[in-house]
Amino acid sequence: MPDLSIGLMSGTSLDGVDGVLADFDATPLRVLAHATAGFDPALRAELLALNTPGGHDELHRAQLAANALVRVYAQVVHELLRQAGVAASQVRAIGAHGQTVRHRPQLFDGTGYTVQLNQPALLAELTGIDVVADFRTRDVAAGGQGAPLAPFFHRGMFGRPGRVVGVLNIGGISNLTVLRPDGSQIGFDCGPGNALLDAWTQRHTGRPYDDRGAWAAGGQVDAALLQDLLAESYFAAPPPKSTGRDLFHPDWLAARLAPHAGLAPQAVQATLAELTARCCADDVGRYQPGLPDLVVCGGGALNDHLLARLRALLPGTRVVSSAEAGLPPLQVEAAAFAWLARQCVQREPLALESTTGARGARVLGAVWPA
Template sequence: MSGTSVDGVDGALVEFPLDSSVAAGTALPRTLAFRSRPFPAPLRGQLQALQAPGHDELGRAALAANALADLYAGVVGDLLEAAGTAASDVSAIGAHGQTVRHRPELGYTIQLLSPARLAELTGIAVVADLRSADVAAGGQGAPLAPAFHATVFAHPRLRRAIVNLGGIANVSLLEASEVFDGRLDTTGSVPAAPVLGFDTGPANTLLDLWCERHTGQAFDLDGKWAAGGRVLDGLLESLLDEPYFRIAPPKSTGRDLFDARWLERKLAESGAGGAEPRDVQATLAELTAITVAEPCRQFAAREVWVCGGGARNAHLMGRLAALLPGVSLADTGRLGIDPQAVESMAFAWLAHRHLAGLPGNLPSVTGAGGPRLLGARWPAGGNPIRR
């Protein structure tokens, strides 16, 4: 997985039990290894630049896709080495790629990757292009993780919210599993009480952008810089006055909306262009906390479990806790899954669904016309992995 934070690649080696539950897509996964690699600076810069139109865009995108496949292959090699596993023992790589455009309202979403190159480098089949079938069926193509969250995180008696604080924040709202079967069946039909989920708005993408611009650091460690600032009420009001926040789900978003230009416009509109940078950082953190906490509160979640890089932002976690009094809030590590690994595990699960011939989307989340088999498969190549 490489997400909208554009900071690197996360990979998980995941095992599914070989029994009848696999055919139904209900087998619970076990993580054998988790590894990450940061983006080399030139690749990171190119991926960020490709978020907007530019010169020789198609050629640059193709080269970036090749470089990304090479980096993915390196992470695969790290995983195999860590787990003492041979490439021949792996059924498939579920590969997300790097989103550079997400415009489901126009009928497309683009995740850069060269799946054929990745299959050749690793000697492992690759399942990729995991969003476009949902978009073709009229869906948002995102978020896809709620189906996985329902499978592994639903509680028998309590309503839970799973919050992913990546570049973009999203929530999965899970009814108690005694109320419904929270796992997808063999037809991929929607549970009796549908799982709900959507992108709430920006998280690390704007926090990281502002922090790097003003401190030279790639991210705000533990949220300490934001914690030293004060929330600017006028700016916060302007940030919250964004039509996206008023759209009813299904909905998804990305850097196509929440980028530097959006932030600069809001700073100008609110008269905060000359504000103390750490106060702007504190206000951006408050924006994320408010837009995440509100749906959890409306859903009356008893427990909120956080994953993604933002789970390590102590200031942001503290603000969420303050906005959700009486609600248990912690990261998914307490449920046995590293919060950094959840999303890459979700794409392993989606590849697992694909190989079983089963749908991976939830129409109640994405708005698609029905369950769809997600992704396409590239067969294993003939070369051993190159590092």
């Protein structure tokens, strides 16, 4: 019988849900089906609002938003089963990440917290499949950042014997994994990925994102603004570190734009794209100079301008889409959570110290039986 798990990912880009049905009998895995579902405008607006503290009746709204999110998850699960011709009873587990609305590890009381909206019990009811969720809180409880978790999957998927490989996921936030031949790895969030780019595009063009980076590519980078953006202290902080919309949000951008009044919106977009490329390339140079291969996944891998800028900033590095390395860009994170679900069900701990800073290996996730 195939070793099947489903992974569901809704990331900081807030564009919807990606899901994969993966067979782990293959090495490293075989994707049997991939499905996506966008968020309707009302749900997207509510999830975005819940990322910002201080709203009215947040607890009530968050629970209803979680219910609505899980109904989208269930829709994706049923589509995956339909595509693959697989019964729910054949699937070991669903790994459901949830929607991050706060991420404040190690702050306030020394432990901090991370919050992903989710209703795994409802998802188990709607699908008839065991659900694994709440992956990040155990890591935070163990003194870690709770993110990124995908680097553990990256080794199995993209690692190459005897060779250093970098994996760069550009979602709403960008994160870098460096896989080393001795089996060690580092992984951390570099900074903004698409979150600021998408918000600026939506505001000034009405489109949800800058298709292939064409708008940014046609603009002129403003050097003074870029330096003000790069002055953010997060970029200079050493790993382990993680970030999200708690830091990189439109008000953060507005404060840094204030001294640069009069810049054309397209110039700002070009500068934001350069910020994403620069913070990623700078981290490669800082933590793995001479990196031979960089595999790019996430929505940013579909942005031709971002890839071109990465290649220009990393002239000695072969920068390729994850599609060339065996898995299309929009499937990587969902596949990672299918893998993490399987690890949880098998009670396989992950050695988190070098990536999240946790105090040792831990089993991540909690299980809601069908």
